[in-house]
Amino acid sequence: MRIDLRPRTLLIHVALIATALVMLYPLIWMVVSSLRPGNEIFREPGLLVKDLQIENYRAGWNALTEPFTRYLLNSAVVVLGSIVGNLVSCSMAAYAFARLEFSGKKIWFAIMLLSIMLPIHVVIVPQYILFSQAGWINTFLPLIVPKLLATDAFFVFLMVQFIRGIPRELDEAATIDGCGRAGIFLRVILPLMVPALATTTIFTFIWTWNDFFGQLIYLTDPHMYTVPVALRSFVDATSSSSWGSMFAMSVVSLVPVFLAFLLGQRFLVKGIATTGIK
Amino acid sequence: MQKRDNVTAYLFLSPWLVGLFAITIGPMIASLYLAFTDYNLIEAPAWVGLENFTRMLSDERLHNSLRVTFTYVFVSVPLQLAIALLLAVVLDRGVRGMAFYRSVFYLPSLLGSSVAIAILWRQVFGTEGLLNQVLALVGVEGKGWISDPSTALGTLVVLNVWTFGSPMVIFLAGLRQVPTMYYEAAAVDGAGPLRRFFGITLPLLTPIIFFNLVLQIIHAFQSFTQAFVVSGGSGGPSDSTMFFTLYLYDRGFGNFDMGYASAMAWFLLVVIAIFTGVNFLVSKYWVFYEN
Numbered sequence: 299m300r301i302d303l304r305p306r307t308l309l310i311h312v313a314l315i316a317t318a319l320v321m322l323y324p325l326i327w328m329v330v331s332s333l334r335p336g337n338e339i340f341r342e343p344g345l346l347v348k349d350l351q352i353e354n355y356r357a358g359w360n361a362l363t364e365p366f367t368r369y370l371l372n373s374a375v376v377v378l379g380s381i382v383g384n385l386v387s388c389s390m391a392a393y394a395f396a397r398l399e400f401s402g403k404k405i406w407f408a409i410m411l412l413s414i415m416l417p418i419h420v421v422i423v424p425q426y427i428l429f430s431q432a433g434w435i436n437t438f439l440p441l442i443v444p445k446l447l448a449t450d451a452f453f454v455f456l457m458v459q460f461i462r463g464i465p466r467e468l469d470e471a472a473t474i475d476g477c478g479r480a481g482i483f484l485r486v487i488l489p490l491m492v493p494a495l496a497t498t499t500i501f502t503f504i505w506t507w508n509d510f511f512g513q514l515i516y517l518t519d520p521h522m523y524t525v526p527v528a529l530r531s532f533v534d535a536t537s538s539s540s541w542g543s544m545f546a547m548s549v550v551s552l553v554p555v556f557l558a559f560l561l562g563q564r565f566l567v568k569g570i571a572t573t574g575i576k
Numbered sequence: 577m578q579k580r581d582n583v584t585a586y587l588f589l590s591p592w593l594v595g596l597f598a599i600t601i602g603p604m605i606a607s608l609y610l611a612f613t614d615y616n617l618i619e620a621p622a623w624v625g626l627e628n629f630t631r632m633l634s635d636e637r638l639h640n641s642l643r644v645t646f647t648y649v650f651v652s653v654p655l656q657l658a659i660a661l662l663l664a665v666v667l668d669r670g671v672r673g674m675a676f677y678r679s680v681f682y683l684p685s686l687l688g689s690s691v692a693i694a695i696l697w698r699q700v701f702g703t704e705g706l707l708n709q710v711l712a713l714v715g716v717e718g719k720g721w722i723s724d725p726s727t728a729l730g731t732l733v734v735l736n737v738w739t740f741g742s743p744m745v746i747f748l749a750g751l752r753q754v755p756t757m758y759y760e761a762a763a764v765d766g767a768g769p770l771r772r773f774f775g776i777t778l779p780l781l782t783p784i785i786f787f788n789l790v791l792q793i794i795h796a797f798q799s800f801t802q803a804f805v806v807s808g809g810s811g812g813p814s815d816s817t818m819f820f821t822l823y824l825y826d827r828g829f830g831n832f833d834m835g836y837a838s839a840m841a842w843f844l845l846v847v848i849a850i851f852t853g854v855n856f857l858v859s860k861y862w863v864f865y866e867n
Binding site: 307310311313314317318321322324325327328339340341342343386387388390391393394395398399400401403406409410413415416417418419420421422423424425426427428430444446447448449451454479480483504507508510511515525526529530532533534541544545548549551552555556558559563566567 | 580581582584585586588589591592594595596598599600602603604606607610617663666667669671672673677678679680681682683684686687689690691692693695696698699700704705706709710713738745794797798800801804805808809821824825828829834837838840841842844845848852
């Protein structure tokens with residue numbers, strides 16, 4: 299393969315690499331700083347590590363009421379529940395919208411699309427009242443139950459788009475073989491929509507892992523804190539001396555998202571390209 | 577026409593329908609009602625008519641939060657989209673390593689809404705932060721970018737611009753739809769690269785620009801986490817990062833003034849709806865659909 303050395307091409311690469319560096323430098327620096335003595339954060343802008351140590355991680359892990367393991371587990375429970383909820387409820391609704399004929403379909407579909415745009419603030423106060431009367435404050439239920447009820451309508455839309463691309467002949471063939479609607483959904487559509495399910499899984503994972511507003515409102519007991527809420531309580535409790543451990547725990551909180559990004563890139567890019575999401 | 581299967585369809589839709597009524601429409605109606613009441617979660621809501629809304633008219637902090645939010649939306653969204661478009665166009669020209677660059681530029685959009693990045697921002701733009709350390713190397717004396725009311729909002733704008741990766745990916749997908757024969761024809765006619773960009777790429781991309789614009793504006797109006805964490809929950813210094821959503825949270829969940837918070841939420845909904853509506857109306861004059 300010949301390497302293109304025309305000045306123009308080189309210039310473009312230099313510009314792109316410079317942009318990438320500026321964008322990623324703070325992230326890389328945060329990782330490096332978390333491995334240095336805490337006070338160096340305020341005087342060492344470079345990336346060299348003279349004294350590599352994991353003291354910040356040890357200190358950060360136990361700096362709050364509970365060990366950080368607890369917050370990671372709490373986040374994992376919320377994330378897992380949300381993923382299962384979204385996969386089941388959104389795929390069912392999407393199948394109905396994409397394949398079945400029923401009265402009121404157009405109106406329901408329009409309402410579904412509108413609900414994607416609805417700011418959470420318009421419903422958060424009554425939701426809070428509803429869930430607190432149910433005794434659900436400081437449980438994970440307010441964060442998981444809505445997902446079981448397909449309130450992340452965005453994924454319904456994503457799956458509808460995907461199912462529309464699956465040839466109807468397959469449904470018809472299955473009908474001839476004696477499959478009912480449920481059979482077609484379970485045996486034909488679901489196996490074929492695995493890429494859409496993967497996209498949903500990865501986005502639900504990342505969004506729920508990062509979500510702050512809902513978790514801030516519903517989880518006030520330090521035992522129930524998830525990672526974002528714990529991190530933010532760290533900010534409140536912190537003096538400048540514990541920046542090192544705060545950086546360390548921030549890095550820990552970003553690792554799962556980074557892994558999901560590495561493993562799921564293909565689905566993420568496809569998901570955005572077909573539906574145009576954040 | 578295909579035969580209808582109402583029963584099956586509604587069974588499949590049932591989880592979504594329950595959610596729609598119990599968790600979305602029900603609470604929407606309830607919050608519309610609460611907007612006309614005084615309610616502190618303990619005593620029963622007391623009907624006060626339009627009082628919450630007249631109070632909004634004279635609430636200086638609320639007016640300030642609107643100014644902050646509008647500035648944030650109308651500075652950060654155009655900047656973010658311009659950079660996203662520029663890089664998409666560059667990457668679309670078949671740069672070697674395009675997939676790598678795309679991933680690198682996309683990564684911040686996945687991390688940008690996290691508390692961890694807000695913490696990083698607090699440090700980077702702090703008085704002794706990374707930015708000032710770097711500036712010191714070249715002999716420039718920095719300042720506390722976050723503690724200065726005139727620049728605090730700017731750091732949040734930078735953060736939003738930093739997440740230009742997701743609109744960029746959408747632009748890239750759109751650019752791939754532009755038929756190469758248009759460019760070939762234009763090249764034969766002697767059009768230079770700039771002419772081709774403004775004559776072909778930009779007009780054909782207007783539906784996607786419009787789409788990104790609508791999406792990012794709606795999104796930016798609702799920003800919360802970053803301002804909340806960067807300002808330590810206060811919206812400070814001197815309310816300079818007090819987004820409308822932060823003020824709403826402060827009223828509702830800080831002071832349990834749920835009636836007022838509900839009125840604010842409905843106001844926000846109407847503002848977003850108006851901007852989206854205007855966006856659609858104006859789009860007739862600049863968005864170009866091929867067919």
